Amino acid sequence: MDATTQTNDTKAHRIVIVGGGAGGLELAVRLGNKLGRHGRAQVILVDSSLIHVWKPLLHEVAAGTLDSHEDAIEFLAQARRHFFRFSLGRMVGLDRAGKRIHLAAITNQQGFEVAPPRELGYDTLIIAIGGQVNDFIICARSSSTPRSSKAGSGSVSSAPAPPASSWPPSYTRPASNSSAWD
Numbered sequence: 395m396d397a398t399t400q401t402n403d404t405k406a407h408r409i410v411i412v413g414g415g416a417g418g419l420e421l422a423v424r425l426g427n428k429l430g431r432h433g434r435a436q437v438i439l440v441d442s443s444l445i446h447v448w449k450p451l452l453h454e455v456a457a458g459t460l461d462s463h464e465d466a467i468e469f470l471a472q473a474r475r476h477f478f479r480f481s482l483g484r485m486v487g488l489d490r491a492g493k494r495i496h497l498a499a500i501t502n503q504q505g506f507e508v509a510p511p512r513e514l515g516y517d518t519l520i521i522a523i524g525g526q527v528n529d530f531i532i533c534a535r536s537s538s539t540p541r542s543s544k545a546g547s548g549s550v551s552s553a554p555a556p557p558a559s560s561w562p563p564s565y566t567r568p569a570s571n572s573s574a575w576d
Contacts, residue, residue, distance in 0.1 A: 406433060406434065407517045408517045409425060409436070409518045410514060410518070412495065415446065415449075415522060416449070417522045418522035422476070426478030437478035437479065438481055439481070442482070442484040445468055483500065486511075492515075493515055495514050497514060
């Protein structure tokens with residue numbers, strides 16, 4: 395069932411979590427088990443991907459010892475197991491006064507719209523979008539090959555290769571009297 399479907403229980407508190415990373419997914423699971431299971435709240439997780447890949451394992455994916463698709467966590471399966479709902483989408487706007495988030499249209503790989511833009515109401519909103527994986531553009535590709543912008547997302551960006559003068563990045567250790575490494 396999609397998160398935008400209305401339920402008969404309009405008294406249930408609507409908790410919307412935007413971002414299915416480590417924090418957002420863990421929160422959705424815990425709130426779903428505690429509140430969603432008993433109908434005390436409607437917990438909805440929103441993410442632009444259908445799967446979650448545990449980022450600390452990306453080095454194993456890069457080394458070829460881990461299949462990111464085989465070991466990824468599917469949001470829909472987690473939602474069913476842990477009493478929350480999942481809505482595929484990318485948040486593009488927020489109406490704080492109306493307590494609604496705006497989700498972008500969903501397009502397929504050819505760019506055709508498969509779901510229109512939509513709104514999702516909330517009583518409590520948690521934005522847990524996290525960060526972006528930095529791969530330092532280390533990959534065997536030509537400058538004309540597009541680079542994936544998010545692991546497992548299936549979306550592709552055409553980020554240009556960095557200028558030769560900026561690669562490799564230089565890392566300098568702070569002066570010994572600095573507390574940055576403490």
